[in-house]
Structure formats: structure tokens, C-alpha cells
Amino acid sequence: xxxxxxxxxxxxxxxxxxxxxxxxxxxxxxxxxxxxxxxxxxxxxxxxxxxxxxxxxxxxxxxxxxxxxxxxxxxxxxxxxxxxxxxxxxxxxxxxxxxxxxxxxxxxxxxxxxxxxxxxxxxxxxxxxxxxxxxxxxxxx
Amino acid sequence: xxxxxxxxxxxxxxxxxxxxxxxxxxxxxxxxxxxxxxxxxxxxxxxxxxxxxxxxxxxxxxxxxxxxxxxxxxxxxxxxxxxxxxxxxxxxxxxxxxxxxxxxxxxxxxxxxxxxxxxxxxxxxxxxxxxxxxxxxxxxxxxxxxxxxxxxxxxxxxxxxxxxxxxxxxxxxxxxxxxxxxxxxxxxxxxxxxxxxxxxxxxxxxxxxxxxxxxxxxxxxxxxxxxxxxxxxxxxxxxxxxxxxxxxxxxxxxxxxxxxxxxxxxxxxxxxxxxxxxxxxxxxxxxxxxxxxxxxxxxxxxxxxxxxxxxxxxxxxxxxxxxxxxxxxxxxxxxxxxxxxxxxxxxxxxxxxxxxxxxxxxxxxxxxxxxxxxxxxxxxxxxxxxxxxxxxxxxxxxxxxxxxxxxxxxxxxxxxxxxxxxxxxxxxxxxxxxxxxxxxxxxxxxxxxxxxxxxxxxxxxxxxxxxxxxxxxxxxxxxxxxxxxxxxxxxxxxxx
Numbered sequence: 001x002x003x004x005x006x007x008x009x010x011x012x013x014x015x016x017x018x019x020x021x022x023x024x025x026x027x028x029x030x031x032x033x034x035x036x037x038x039x040x041x042x043x044x045x046x047x048x049x050x051x052x053x054x055x056x057x058x059x060x061x062x063x064x065x066x067x068x069x070x071x072x073x074x075x076x077x078x079x080x081x082x083x084x085x086x087x088x089x090x091x092x093x094x095x096x097x098x099x100x101x102x103x104x105x106x107x108x109x110x111x112x113x114x115x116x117x118x119x120x121x122x123x124x125x126x127x128x129x130x131x132x133x134x135x136x137x138x139x140x141x
Numbered sequence: 142x143x144x145x146x147x148x149x150x151x152x153x154x155x156x157x158x159x160x161x162x163x164x165x166x167x168x169x170x171x172x173x174x175x176x177x178x179x180x181x182x183x184x185x186x187x188x189x190x191x192x193x194x195x196x197x198x199x200x201x202x203x204x205x206x207x208x209x210x211x212x213x214x215x216x217x218x219x220x221x222x223x224x225x226x227x228x229x230x231x232x233x234x235x236x237x238x239x240x241x242x243x244x245x246x247x248x249x250x251x252x253x254x255x256x257x258x259x260x261x262x263x264x265x266x267x268x269x270x271x272x273x274x275x276x277x278x279x280x281x282x283x284x285x286x287x288x289x290x291x292x293x294x295x296x297x298x299x300x301x302x303x304x305x306x307x308x309x310x311x312x313x314x315x316x317x318x319x320x321x322x323x324x325x326x327x328x329x330x331x332x333x334x335x336x337x338x339x340x341x342x343x344x345x346x347x348x349x350x351x352x353x354x355x356x357x358x359x360x361x362x363x364x365x366x367x368x369x370x371x372x373x374x375x376x377x378x379x380x381x382x383x384x385x386x387x388x389x390x391x392x393x394x395x396x397x398x399x400x401x402x403x404x405x406x407x408x409x410x411x412x413x414x415x416x417x418x419x420x421x422x423x424x425x426x427x428x429x430x431x432x433x434x435x436x437x438x439x440x441x442x443x444x445x446x447x448x449x450x451x452x453x454x455x456x457x458x459x460x461x462x463x464x465x466x467x468x469x470x471x472x473x474x475x476x477x478x479x480x481x482x483x484x485x486x487x488x489x490x491x492x493x494x495x496x497x498x499x500x501x502x503x504x505x506x507x508x509x510x511x512x513x514x515x516x517x518x519x520x521x522x523x524x525x526x527x528x529x530x531x532x533x534x535x536x537x538x539x540x541x542x543x544x545x546x547x548x549x550x551x552x553x554x555x556x557x558x559x560x561x562x563x564x565x566x567x568x569x570x571x572x573x574x575x576x577x578x579x580x581x582x583x584x585x586x587x588x589x590x591x592x593x594x595x596x597x598x599x600x601x602x603x604x605x606x607x608x609x610x611x612x613x614x615x616x617x618x619x620x621x622x623x624x625x626x627x628x629x630x631x632x633x634x635x636x637x
Contacts, residue, residue, distance in 0.1 A: 073161035080155045086144060093147040093213075095204040 012054035019047035037118035041125025071127030079120025146200040149262040157255030189220040197633035208332035214268035217620035232595035237379035239591040257283035299375035306368040310359035317352040331634035342406035350404035361392025364418040374437040378485025386478035416456035422449030423554040430561035462538020463621040469531030479599035501574035521559035527606035
């Protein structure tokens with residue numbers, strides 16, 4: 001029996017975006033405030049899971065054609081490669097650096113290489129969580 | 142600072158991550174993982190030479206000096222283990238190419254294998270006790286998946302037990318770390334050692350030491366080995382060989398590290414306890430090894446006996462016994478991998494693991510038979526082979542420490558080891574051709590194709606280790622020297 005969940009779907013269309021923006025905010029705020037790659041990644045997967053709940057799997061898979069297992073691999077690779085810079089600059093492994101740059105629109109901004117590592121964590125967490133969710137969801141046959 | 146120290150950890154990690162991208166291209170996966178392990182061997186060898194010439198190599202991750210940052214410490218003990226790990230990994234990987242099967246290969250076998258290596262090498266190289274916990278978990282997570290990999294009934298049942306017992310022991314590990322941190326306020330091993338020396342090791346610190354002993358004994362199968370026979374006989378041969386050769390050894394390494402570097406001030410209590418546990422492990426392992434008529438079970442109980450044997454060297458704490466324990470540890474990693482691989486091959490061609498149902502294999506597979514024979518006498522410690530010198534030094538060290546009872550137990554247990562593996566040899570290779578269900582004829586020589594080469598490499602290495610003792614002694618002495626005098630380690634890590 002198919003129930004008509006138009007309210008849930010309409011609601012989701014708005015809320016999923018808010019959650020995504022919030023997760024992005026958490027991800028970027030991690031250096032100076034509570035937040036970071038792990039919680040940001042979990043929030044993003046919460047938004048994706050909401051989409052999967054409101055719509056059926058086929059629709060969302062068409063909407064977001066990402067292989068989440070490869071996302072885990074990508075995240076790990078990025079995180080490891082941020083360490084490899086230290087081989088080039090002759091400093092201990094995983095030494096991070098930061099600097100202040102004048103960017104258009106944002107003005108004076110602090111950019112740190114630690115964000116690259118966090119991006120790796122973020123991708124791994126999103127990929128890992130979604131892989132678990134979807135693997136269980138697809139398991140019914 | 143030496144960035145090379147992190148390579149044995151990062152190289153398998155990166156390889157594992159990249160291999161996930163090539164899930165369907167099995168040839169690419171095999172090629173990349175093989176290249177990675179070979180490079181790992183080369184790097185660990187170079188690093189070991191560097192340690193020999195320039196002393197202990199350290200790397201302060203992120204440039205933060207200890208005790209504030211995480212230090213990676215490559216001393217001779219760790220490097221010998223990393224090199225042996227890489228060699229064993231190469232042979233098991235080679236064996237798995239022919240034996241593991243396409244479905245498992247497509248479901249991330251090679252990435253998991255690399256992640257397991259990451260955890261093992263990381264545990265050996267880290268100089269921070271919480272980091273040790275993390276690498277233990279990396280190793281265990283990979284081993285959880287590998288033990289269940291393929292999803293046969295027996296694997297699923299044993300995985301449940303394995304995960305349960307390891308979750309409990311990991312929780313205990315965290316509790317022990319929390320106690321230790323609340324008492325001493327630091328997690329760097331070299332710094333911990335200094336703090337324990339300052340505070341004096343009594344009362345609560347002895348309790349924490351025993352908690353660590355329980356945790357690592359659960360991981361190493363020292364007396365608390367009840368989970369081990371089931372878990373190690375469930376997975377396919379190549380995986381079981383990696384487990385038998387590497388996983389318990391990481392627990393043994395952790396025991397050696399903590400009880401020579403941190404908790405070495407009250408040997409009358411802690412090391413006495415370890416000695417009792419080692420003796421009981423040898424007795425119980427020997428009982429298991431002679432009781433069973435099943436190839437897998439016999440080999441698994443031999444793992445247990447070896448744990449008791451090696452840890453007995455730690456309990457005696459003399460120069461000779463530590464050197465013997467290190468030599469025996471290296472020998473045991475190699476020979477256990479060889480025995481498990483050969484045992485797997487025997488079970489493969491006989492179609493059963495019951496000794497009573499096989500026989501006469503030597504007629505069709507002479508090479509396999511004699512390789513197994515060599516591995517068996519190397520395990521028991523017959524002089525020209527690698528098991529001898531380690532046992533000799535262990536016995537010498539034990540007599541110096543006046544632990545005659547345990548020396549006696551260890552010698553008798555060697556006899557039982559020999560009996561148990563010879564039982565496999567005589568029942569499966571000699572005699573009339575067995576009436577096993579698939580038995581002999583149908584499978585013939587084809588089933589063995591490509592499986593014997595990695596075993597031959599391992600056994601060749603064991604012979605080289607036995608004959609080239611003179612060449613190995615400086616390395617072993619350097620490793621034992623660091624264990625006996627913790628200030629060599631502390632100075633190397635905490636120097637300005």
C-alpha cells in the first residue's frame with residue numbers, strides 16, 4: 001500500500017538543504033569552534049538519509065549518482081596525501097601549516113592545510129555512513 | 142627526525158585506499174598489492190640498516206615534540222618485527238593469489254589485507270600508548286572482516302566470538318589507559334617510563350600493570366587463549382596463516398614493550414605472574430596439540446605453545462633469555478606462516494582435515510611432504526634450522542634466572558610440539574592412500590600449482606636464519622640491549 005507522503009516530501013526538499021548548509025558550516029567551523037570533519041560528515045549523511053526516507057532509493061540514486069564506497073577510498077587517499085607534502089618540504093610527517101590570504105568577497109581569511117585532512121575525514125565519514133545505511137537497506141532480497 | 146619511519150605505516154594504508162578504486166580489476170589489485178609489499182620489504186630493510194648504524198630512529202608526527210605529540214620510534218626490536226611482517230605478508234599474499242578465489246578477491250580482500258598490515262606495522266612502530274590502542278583497533282577491524290570474509294557458517298559463528306572477546310579486551314585496554322593517564326598524566330611511552338620510575342611502581346601502578354597484562358594476554362593468547370583455537374581455524378588458509386603469524390605476535394610485542402619499558406620496577410610481582418601464565422600456556426597448549434586428530438586444531442594449539450615459550454623469555458628478563466625470545470619470535474612468525482600454508486595445502490589436496498582419513502600423500506606430492514617435514518623439525522628446534530638457537534638461548538636465560546621448573550616445562554613442551562607435528566606428517570604423508578571423500582586421484586598435482594613456492598621461500602628463510610645466526614646476532618643483540626636498558630629508548634625519544 002502506497003501512502004501519499006506529499007507533506008514529508010515537500011518538507012524534505014526544504015529541510016535537506018538547511019541540514020546540508022549546516023553540515024558545511026560545522027565542517028568549516030571546526031578549527032576555532034565545535035565542529036569538524038566527523039560531525040560535519042555525520043550531518044551530511046543525515047541529510048542524505050532524510051532524502052532516502054522521503055523518496056525511494058531509485059529516485060535518490062538518480063539524483064545523487066555517487067558510489068559511496070569510492071568516496072571512502074577518496075577520503076582516505078586525500079588524508080594520506082596531506083601528509084606526503086612533508087616529504088617535499090623536509091619536515092616531520094603530517095606537519096601542518098597555515099597562512100592569511102586576501103580572497104575576493106571574504107577578505108582576509110586564514111587558510112590552513114589541516115582543512116585538507118579534515119576534508120579526507122569528512123568524505124570518509126559520509127562514505128562510510130552511507131555505505132552502511134545503503135548496504136542494510138538493499139539487503140532485503 | 143626521519144620521515145622514513147612512517148613509511149611502513151603509510152604505504153599499506155595508501156595502497157589499501159587506492160585498491161578500493163579498482164574493485165573489478167583483480168589483476169590491477171594483485172599487481173599493486175604485490176608491488177606495495179615488496180617496496181615495504183625494501184624500506185624496512187633500509188630502515189633497519191639505518192637503525193643499526195645510527196641508533197634508534199624517531200619521528201615526531203606533525204613536528205610536536207614528545208611528550209606532547211605522537212612519536213614514532215623505530216628501534217631494532219620494532220624494525221626486525223616490521224621486516225619479518227613484510228616478508229610473511231609477501232608470502233601469504235602470493236599464496237592467496239592462487240587460493241583465495243575470485244568472489245573474495247572482488248569483495249575487497251586485498252585492501253583489507255593492506256589495512257591489516259597498516260595496523261600491525263603501526264603497532265610495532267608507535268611510541269605512544271594510546272596510539273598503540275588505535276593501531277590495535279585498525280588491525281582488529283581488518284581482522285574482523287577478514288575472518289568473516291566469504292560468509293560461510295563456521296566463519297560467521299567464530300567471528301561472533303572473536304569480535305565479542307576482542308571488544309571486551311579493547312574496552313579493558315581503554316579503561317587501563319584511563320587509569321594510567323589519571324595517575325601519571327602522560328601517554329608517551331618514554332615519558333611514562335620516567336614517571337613510573339619517579340612514582341615507584343607499587344599500589345595502583347601495579348594494579349594497572351596487571352590490567353595491561355590481562356589486556357595483552359587476551360590479544361596474544363597468553364593463558365587467556367580460549368577464543369583462539371576456534372577463531373584461527375575458521376578462515377581460509379591464506380588468512381589463517383597471516384593471523385597465526387602476525388596477530389598474536391603484536392600482543393606479545395605489546396607485552397614486551399610495556400613490561401620492559403614501563404612496568405619493570407617490580408619484577409618479583411609482575412614478571413613472576415607472567416612466568417606462571419607462560420608455564421600454564423605451554424602446558425595447556427601441549428595438551429591441546431597432542432589431543433586432537435585434526436590438522437587445523439593441532440597447528441592452532443602450536444601457536445598457543447609458542448606464545449608461552451616466547452613470553453617465558455620476558456619473564457626471565459636476562460640478556461640471554463631476551464635475545465632468545467626475540468630470535469624465537471622472528472623464527473616463529475616465519476615458520477607458523479609456513480606451517481599454516483602447508484597445512485592448508487594438505488587439507489586442500491586431501492579434502493579433509495581429519496588425520497585418520499588421510500594417508501600416503503607423499504607418493505603423489507613428495508615436495509609438499511618434505512617441505513612439511515622441514516617446517517615441522519624447524520618448529521621443534523632441531524639444530525641446523527632456525528628454531529634451535531632461539532630455544533637454546535631461552536633455556537640458557539631461564540637457567541641463569543634459576544627458573545628450573547619452567548625450563549623443564551618448556552623442554553618437555555618442545556617434545557610435545559615435535560610429537561604433534563610429526564603425527565600430522567606420519568599420518569597424512571606416510572602409510573596407505575587414505576579413503577578421503579575427494580581424496581588424491583581427482584585433484585592430483587594441479588591443485589598444488591603455485592602454492593608451494595611461497596612456502597618454499599619461507600622455509601628457505603628459516604634455513605638461512607638457522608645457518609646465518611652469526612649474521613643475525615648483532616641485530617638481535619641491539620634489540621635485546623634496548624629492552625634491557627630502557628634508558629637507551631628514553632634518551633632517543635626525549636632528547637632535545
